[in-house]
Amino acid sequence: MKEVGILIVSYGSRAASMVDAFSRSDKYDVTFYIADKQNNPYNLKMAKISEGDHEVTGLDVNRIFGFARKYRDEIDFGIVGPEGPIIDGVRDRIENELCIPIICPTSKYALEGSKVRQREIIDKVHPSANPEYKVFSKDQYQTEKEAIEDLNKWIEQNGIEVAVKPDTPAAGKGVGVWGDHFTTKKELIEDWFLPNLKGGKVILEEKVDGEEWSLQFISDGTHLIPTPPVRDYKRAYDRDLGPNTGGMGTYTYKKTQLPFMDPEDWEEGIEIAKKIFIELKKNTRPENLRGVPLYMGYVSCKDGVKAFEINSRFGDPECQNTMALIKDDFVDVCLKMIEGELDEIKFKDKCTVLTYAVPMTYGNARKEYTGTKKINLQNAHRLKEKYGENLRIHQGSMIEENGVTKTGTSRTVSTVGIADTIQEAREISLEAIRRIDGALWNRWDIASKEHIQESKQNMKEIRK
Template identity: 30%
Template sequence: MKVLIIGSGGREHALAWKVSKSPKVSKVLAIPGNPGIGRLGECINIPITDIKKIADFAESENIDLTIVGPEAPLVAGIVDEFEKRGLKIFGPSKEAARLEGSKVFSKEMMKEFGVPTADFKVFDNPDEAKEYIKEKGAPIVVKADGLAAGKGVTVAQTVEEAIEAIDRIMVNKIFGEAGNRVVVEECLKGEEASYLVISDGERYIPLAPAQDHKAVFDKDKGPNTGGMGAYSPAPVLSPEIEKEVQKKVIEPMIKGMKERGTPFKGILYAGIMITDDGIKTLEFNVRFGDPEAQVILRRLKNDFVDICFDTINGTLPENLNWDERTAICVVLASKGYPGKYEKGKEITGIDEAEKIDDVVVFHAGTAIKDGKLVTNGGRVLNVTAMGKDVKEAIKNVYNAVDKIHFDGMHFRKDIGAKALKRIKE
């Protein structure tokens, strides 16, 4: 069986790694892939939003299954194009992917289906948005409606900061058309967690809970990033909270999407804030989180290819099998990320790191230049490790990190600390 992975980051390397372990798979291909994926299979350089060209390639190569990593091709309608041609693909339709593609649509669906979320108002006029902000005061959250590569949300601590965000998004159009509308919503306080399920449009099975670390510096300081590390399981999601998320968030959304004629198939990812007033939904994503995928897939014992086909065919199993151990991921980033950073720094030590038991290094922003592996992005590598508990997993992952080097390498030194604290409490 030939399996095609769409995307080029650490999440996609983790998907390729997991798929390559299936006895059913004879060849792994990726569009466009990265040097890490290239060690597992073949990388093809086609833009990920050139949907027709990707579908032509899948047809000509007799691809048996396509798995989409990032949100952009899903929002652009890659699943609809593949299904029209009778090609098997794992992911939601264009209409269902609007849950991530449009913050306005997502909030409206939450309201319609009774999913708990922050109070909000939608604006297409910057002056009206600013007046509302002045009236409400700070802290307050401003979100660009469309896709903004994870950078479209501003948690403003002052009214001035919120007004600046409106100017950046709606007036200066730093995200282009994605900033035609904004959502302005109340600022929630609490601890954030990621809850992911796989849905076949009618039923769902939960994935192992994970916790992401968005801020670039230790102790959650500094600007938000695409994610600086993750671990699974996540003690913040107790069995009681997990049941509450399923009942109040996941089930109403899957039922509501089906009833409106746009069933959700694929990964439904709810960003949850656990507040003193109960759980609230921050947002929905329509694909694996990155770096949550890296720890979830390390713990998953099932054949992921089987799960993909079960999702497509509407035959999901009752549950999945999980490694009881803890998985942890530390992101190695370029100096300056999430702002400006340099590329082309030589990377050494990956082979040494992977000699440590249960360590796998996923490539996120790497390239081959003059025969050497070099940095080619803000998030460069995802170092993952397993351990019998959180403490051992932390020790293993940072031992591996110590073996790797590139100029300006930056990483958080406290990934997993929140879990340790909760266990001690």
């Protein structure tokens, strides 16, 4: 087997799923060098087993760079999970100074750094994919009163059912939506508009009725390869209640479809992304777009497909579903990306369901929790004797201290079920969730028959 050293910039279950995918290679003997946000027990184990290294660098580019420099002669390439280091230029620095190829776009093409830039690009290449929107900039106004007057004029023309978004990333948690987060103009202004405006820029967008889904596109900078579409559950609680989170669960159905999608939705989603990709490729070297240059958030609505966000990395939890479905050797996929020769990826014709188990205080479920944070996954892992490769368990915000595994503050562990049907995959995921020993909670309606039927019925009514 050929030896390969891989640098992984890690935070959460997303990166753990990539480590897992690399470790399954039949062609390569992988050594892991993991720059982690925290002492993730799985990453610690995998670095130790492979005789590599693991270091808690946080998401600071200088510390990540220092870690990579120590092993520059052993590392063949790197891959970045979280968005922060991508936006802050981790690839630019490591490639320029250490000559280690990194799989993620350069900082210039980290589109999630600005929602305004996203809207401007879509306006240029496929304007029908944009909702009605307006950008408000702090620099435009002398006083808050002027900004509020301008806001009122726009609302009079477009209606008050809007989404309020900060220009810069907030992991979905800085977004306020009419009917969900506020129901009066006073709440809109005081709780969402003015606080976001203080950050520099805020966008108001018409609230689009429809069903959300996402597409991640993997690229060598020349070819753009779509992965199977994913449905994400952003709200903290069952029935899509509670605050937005990083994502409480996901499911996939077919390679080009979700149950509520029409074939035209997939085709338009691909078309929008291709046009954006062509625009980005102008006046740049193809390799600058290597990685996942487009992770598109879409809404299927009455007049086609709208784009509600663009990210420039794998999603979390969407990455975990994708890693479970890739048939090709993931090391080969990455090497072909670097060589500019990735023109195809094969995916399993299976369904996946992912459920996240989270800490007691996550999503404001409790104001305080003073009990034990100890967690044990042994019984969940034993289910692999029953399900084999059809169950994946990925450790996220977990910390190892003095040999004891504890929950962190964010999403703790994800369980992915893989099967021929969504409901079979869901049962595998939930059976593993039930076997976790620890003070955690989760949504119970991820990919439920009822939720899927409601989504299908909603789209049927909208398309009338």
